[in-house]
Amino acid sequence: MLYHLLYPLHTSISAFNVFRYITFRAIYASLTAFLICFVMGPWFIRKLSAMQIGQYIREDGPEAHHKKAGTPTMGGTLIIFAVTTATLLWVNLTNIYIWILLLVTLSYAGIGFTDDYLMQVKKRNKGLTVRGKLALQVIFAAAAGALVCMQPDFDTQVTIPFFKQIRPDLGWGYVIVAVLVIVGTSNAVNLTDGLDGLAIGPVIIAAVTYMVFAYVAGHVKFASYLQINYVAASGETAIFCGALAGAGLGFLWFNAYPAQMFMGDVGSLPLGGALGTIAVITKQEILLVIVGGLFVVEALSVILQVGFFKMTKGRRIFRMAPLHHHFELKGWAEPKVIVRFWIIAIAMALIAMSTLKLR
Ligand code: 57M
Secondary structure (H helix, E strand, C coil), X not given: CHXXXXXXXXXXXXXXXXXXXXXXXXXXXXHHHHHHHHHHXXXXXXXXXXXXXXXXXXXXXXXXXXXXXXXXCCCHHHHHHHHHHHHHHHCCCCCHHHHHHHHHHHHHHHHHHHHHHHHHHCCCXXXXXXXXXXXXXXXXXXXXXXXXXXXXXXCCECCECCECCCCCECHHHHHHHHHHHHHHHHHHHHHHCCCCCCCHHHHHHHHHHHHHHHHHHCCHHHHHHCCCCCCCCHHHHHHHHHHHHHHHHHHHHHHCCCCCCCCCHHHHHHHHHHXXXXXXXXXXXXXXXXXXXXXXXXXXXXXXXXXXXXXXXXXXXXXXXXXXXXXHHCXXXXXXXXXXXXXXXXXXXXXXHHCCCCX
């Protein structure tokens, strides 16, 4: 909005020229989203507490979690409000990719909100069914995938990290890749969200990484120099990434150990969905396995544990899945697990960045 209001004035006030630059708007979108979360956080936590939206803690979980009972949850509502407001303020609103990102973010927030609302407010012990949630996620991801494929400048090749020459063109089959990436990331972030700051830290790291990729993919000269797919107009999504990172930082202020609030499904589902959609738009779909390596490892630990548990009728690979519970039960203090997982996430992001140069 500010872009549309202020940039046209650059002919009389030359300082307003800065509104043209994606880098400038990405930084300010990030600061705007951060400030919204930071300033509104205490009020929001008080509201959640007054509405008694407190976390129910599973009895079979690690002992250390029992003291977290009643921590306000659904803090993701604030994150999504901050991301959406900052994005709408700073982007060029005629950019279709921004609307596709908002479609996934807000629809996934709606799914998560409904689930949380049924469990936390209506105090039902089950929210939406797993199948129902998955079906809705697939529908909105497929809609986003189809919209992306319909853009005249978007090609349906898939980028394979480290092998820049191999780019299989999937045609409409690309929608299936988009669905797998978006739905998979959404659920992997949700599984990771089990310790204070554990999910939001790597979300911030991934958002910053994709901010760089979005900027490069949307810049014809940089994209050609680095031999990556150029996606016309995708640079604007760097501003959304900035907003995501900023809102994440603002939320982390309150979610840092010991957490004053949790994000709930209304946060974890859309954050993962948004990262998946950015990966698709910037044509760095497979790279998300590296950028979001931590989410992948957490999801794999669940798949392996559940598979092994069923096959062996009750035996386990890990003390408990997802993986963060395994280390907790081994006796690592919660902050140690969290910070060490962040360190791994940063290392994975650096490896992902290196693919810009490696081929
Ligand atoms: C949600 N969420 C937390 C909070 C957060 C298939 C199975 C492995 C699924 C998995 C599962 O349900 N995962 C998704 C993980 C929950 O947090 C809420 O949920 C939101 C995200 N959706 O925002 O609102 C608890 O996590 C802790 N937490 C924090 N700090 C935070 O900032 O400490 C969350 C955010 C909170 C709080 O304690 O209550 C969750 O874990 O429920 N299931 C599991 O993760 C369960 N694992 C399991 O059953 N493993 C089995 C195998 C055979 C499947 C095994 O290994 O034996 C564990 N979850 C819990 N206790 N809480 C089991 C024990």
